[in-house]
Amino acid sequence: MSKGKLEKFAEMETFDNVFQYPFSIIGNSPFKMKGRWHEQYFQNTNPIVLELGCGKGEYTVELARLFPTINFIGVDIKGARMWKGAKMALAENLHNAAFLRTNIEIIDRFFGEDEVQEIWLTFSDPQMKNVRKRLTGTLFMERYRHFLIDGGTIHLKTDSNFLFTYTALMAKKNQLPVLFQTENLYHTDNIDSSTRQILSIRTYYETMWIERGLNIKYIKFCLPRTGQMIEPDEKIPQQQNAAHARREQRRTADGQTAVQINIAFARRTTPSP
Numbered sequence: 354m355s356k357g358k359l360e361k362f363a364e365m366e367t368f369d370n371v372f373q374y375p376f377s378i379i380g381n382s383p384f385k386m387k388g389r390w391h392e393q394y395f396q397n398t399n400p401i402v403l404e405l406g407c408g409k410g411e412y413t414v415e416l417a418r419l420f421p422t423i424n425f426i427g428v429d430i431k432g433a434r435m436w437k438g439a440k441m442a443l444a445e446n447l448h449n450a451a452f453l454r455t456n457i458e459i460i461d462r463f464f465g466e467d468e469v470q471e472i473w474l475t476f477s478d479p480q481m482k483n484v485r486k487r488l489t490g491t492l493f494m495e496r497y498r499h500f501l502i503d504g505g506t507i508h509l510k511t512d513s514n515f516l517f518t519y520t521a522l523m524a525k526k527n528q529l530p531v532l533f534q535t536e537n538l539y540h541t542d543n544i545d546s547s548t549r550q551i552l553s554i555r556t557y558y559e560t561m562w563i564e565r566g567l568n569i570k571y572i573k574f575c576l577p578r579t580g581q582m583i584e585p586d587e588k589i590p591q592q593q594n595a596a597h598a599r600r601e602q603r604r605t606a607d608g609q610t611a612v613q614i615n616i617a618f619a620r621r622t623t624p625s626p
Contacts, residue, residue, distance in 0.1 A: 376459055
């Protein structure tokens with residue numbers, strides 16, 4: 354692990370807007386703030402919105418700037434990246450922004466029923482070979498139902514043709530109400546007012562991909578509390594673009610770093626015998 358990442362990791366332990374609970378730490382222990390984020394952290398009753406896979410956290414920070422009466426929580430396992438957004442939020446006194454470092458596979462351990470109004474998925478890994486890890490897959494839809502309000506909104510913003518097509522098919526198969534969808538977000542007419550508000554927010558990689566001519570795709574849909582979730586039957590071509598290839602390289606490197614960080618964190622938080 355590089356010295357820079359170690360320093361960021363150590364500094365982030367002092368941030369009061371960051372909660373670090375990777376699976377290796379939380380185990381089977383309950384998260385004490387589950388169902389109590391409004392009272393114990395935000396100290397207001399404003400809606401809570403999650404960004405799952407927040408990376409550097411810049412999108413979470415931008416949303417918090419744009420919507421000061423909404424609470425945003427960026428979630429990711431990669432602490433060295435999250436450090437940037439968390440530090441920015443502290444420097445700007447963005448009290449409506451927080452960060453949770455954990456595995457998204459156990460996200461339902463951290464939020465109570467009806468505690469979250471919306472979910473953002475920004476440039477998630479398409480997981481073309483493993484639907485069980487796909488953040489718009491039916492397995493994750495069932496997890497989201499544990500804490501998302503009935504009919505809560507899920508946003509997907511992606512450069513991946515595969516993930517966008519799969520998500521649209523999944524919504525159609527399960528008759529999930531689609532509020533808006535486009536294959537070219539920044540060159541689409543008749544955009545509704547709420548979608549237009551977020552056009553000014555772009556992640557670092559999003560800006561880079563737009564400059565290289567990639568279309569940014571976007572879909573938002575509602576997730577009802579009840580109803581059996583069924584995977585779509587259609588086969589989708591698994592075309593890999595340059596952005597996905599870079600994402601795979603980063604994921605491999607970050608996976609190795611995450612293991613080292615979790616070991617170091619466990620050593621710091623485990624009491625001596």
